[in-house]
Amino acid sequence: MKSKIMAVAVALGLALGLGMGSASVSAEDLKGLRGAAVNTPDKAPETFRVQDGVKLERAYRQQPPLVPHTTDKYEIDLKVNQCLRCHEWPYSDQEKAPKISDLHYLDRNGVRQDTVNGNRYVCTQCHVSQVDAKPLVENKFQPAAINR
Ligand code: HEC
Ligand code: HEC
Structure with a gap:
């Protein structure tokens, strides 16, 4: 139970971090399956x-x-x-x-x-x-x- 709460807390922290455009990970750094950054317009x-x-x-x-x-x-x-x-x-x-x-x-x-x-x-x-x-x-x- 305790570890579950920890996992949720970590996930929440990550989500918040990404949402606020934290310094370490920006949308440009995230590559999707097609190999391009996730915010590249798709053809x-x-x-x-x-x-x-x-x-x-x-x-x-x-x-x-x-x-x-x-x-x-x-x-x-x-x-x-x-x-x-x-x-x-x-x-x-x-x-x-x-x-x-x-x-x-x-x-x-x-x-x-x-x-x-x-x-x-x-x-x-x-x-x-x-x-x-x-x-x-x-x-x-x-x-x-x-x-x-
Ligand atoms: C599991 C694979 C498979 C499925 C599913 C299948 N077929 Fe075939 N079909 C074949 C193969 C392999 C051949 C060529 C060898 C043979 O005659 O069985 C063929 C041959 C044919 C031919 C050519 C027959 C000839 O004498 O030239 C036709 C037309 C055809 N299939 C139509 C269908 C239709 C319509 C369906 C769906 C109801 C269907 N097939 C489902 C594998 C499949
Ligand atoms: C309105 C009639 C019609 C329907 C519906 C139809 N076909 Fe055909 N099919 C034909 C005719 C006519 C040919 C002969 C080639 C041509 O002139 O296009 C053919 C050719 C084929 C061949 C090539 C057989 C060979 O020996 O090379 C396959 C395979 C085939 N059809 C599969 C299908 C499948 C799978 C479907 C359903 C998804 C389907 N057909 C639905 C009329 C039809």
Whole structure:
């Protein structure tokens, strides 16, 4: 109990110290996660354009194909999965959209189900829209086929 009171007192002291711009720590000295002082005005993050209609090749055999259209308007929750409205048979034929593969119907024991299995229900967990984003860090990644 005593140590708790001490901790609160120390925290309060620190907060007051900072609030009054104490000599030891000023806002310029405090660096945020982005590496700049916390009071530096922030730039709005860059937005990326979805590469609609372009088909980027897969970089390795097991890769979930990238989505060649925007997906932000399609709802996925317990009751609704709007991706299925185009990608599940028979809608896939009507919408001329690629049919989700049979692997999406296997449960975790490999048993085939009649509906998309829960482990592949949240489509955007694996399939993301193609965007014109630059790599976050410099890297030497090469598609698997090129390395062979
Ligand atoms: C209105 C119909 C429609 C909806 C809804 C839709 N798609 Fe598509 N999707 C298509 C069509 C059509 C294509 C074929 C490529 C094209 O012309 O854009 C496609 C292509 C794809 C592909 C590429 C498949 C391949 O073999 O390369 C993926 C992956 C995909 N969609 C995922 C999704 C996901 C995930 C959602 C939900 C967030 C979704 N789609 C919602 C119509 C739709
Ligand atoms: C756990 C990851 C995962 C999830 C979740 C997932 N997929 Fe896939 N998907 C894959 C992989 C991997 C492939 C490529 C291999 C295969 O066919 O399974 C694929 C392939 C596809 C294809 C291309 C099929 C073809 O024959 O070209 C479509 C379309 C697709 N998925 C749509 C969806 C939709 C719609 C959902 C949501 C209902 C979904 N996926 C959920 C991993 C996933």
